[in-house]
Amino acid sequence: MKKKHLFLGTVLSLLVIMLLVNYIENNEAAVNTSQVVESYGGDRGMYKATVTFDMFPAKKASNVKVMVVYPNDTIEYHDVSSPDGHYLLNITKNVEGFTLDKSKGKSPEFLITWISGDKKRIRYVSSSAR
Numbered sequence: 666m667k668k669k670h671l672f673l674g675t676v677l678s679l680l681v682i683m684l685l686v687n688y689i690e691n692n693e694a695a696v697n698t699s700q701v702v703e704s705y706g707g708d709r710g711m712y713k714a715t716v717t718f719d720m721f722p723a724k725k726a727s728n729v730k731v732m733v734v735y736p737n738d739t740i741e742y743h744d745v746s747s748p749d750g751h752y753l754l755n756i757t758k759n760v761e762g763f764t765l766d767k768s769k770g771k772s773p774e775f776l777i778t779w780i781s782g783d784k785k786r787i788r789y790v791s792s793s794a795r
Contacts, residue, residue: 694726694781699790701775710761716754716775716790720747725781731790732776735760 699718706712716731731754733741745752775790 693784693786694720694779695786696777696788697721699777699788701790703772710759712756712758712760712773714756714773714775716752716756718752718777718788718790720750720752720779726779727781729777729779732778734774734776736771736773 697719699716701714701716703712703714714733720726720729729745729747729752731743731745733743733756735741735758743754743756745754747753777788777790779786
């Protein structure tokens with residue numbers, strides 16, 4: 666009877682280890698927290714934003730970028746990197762050519778894109794001031 670329990674315990678332990686390894690291998694890198702803090706320079710037409718986000722590096726994320734979509738449909742891509750999973754991007758832009766109006770939803774939008782495993786991921790970052 667003891668041999669039977671020992672055998673079943675060993676089989677169950679191996680099964681749990683296999684499931685844990687499978688979970689770790691299939692887990693994707695993901696954005697845990699994200700924030701945008703914006704400021705406007707008034708008559709000088711300067712726009713400043715700080716984008717911060719944290720990624721849980723279960724699998725290494727590659728090709729991490731922040732995409733900024735301005736109200737005039739201008740799109741900018743910014744490469745970001747981090748050794749510890751905490752990302753920071755500072756943006757300063759002269760926006761005299763178009764109107765920024767947060768009350769009407771006319772302010773830049775931010776998207777984080779990255780590749781985890783063989784899949785491309787995307788996450789919207791909302792402004793803390795909206």
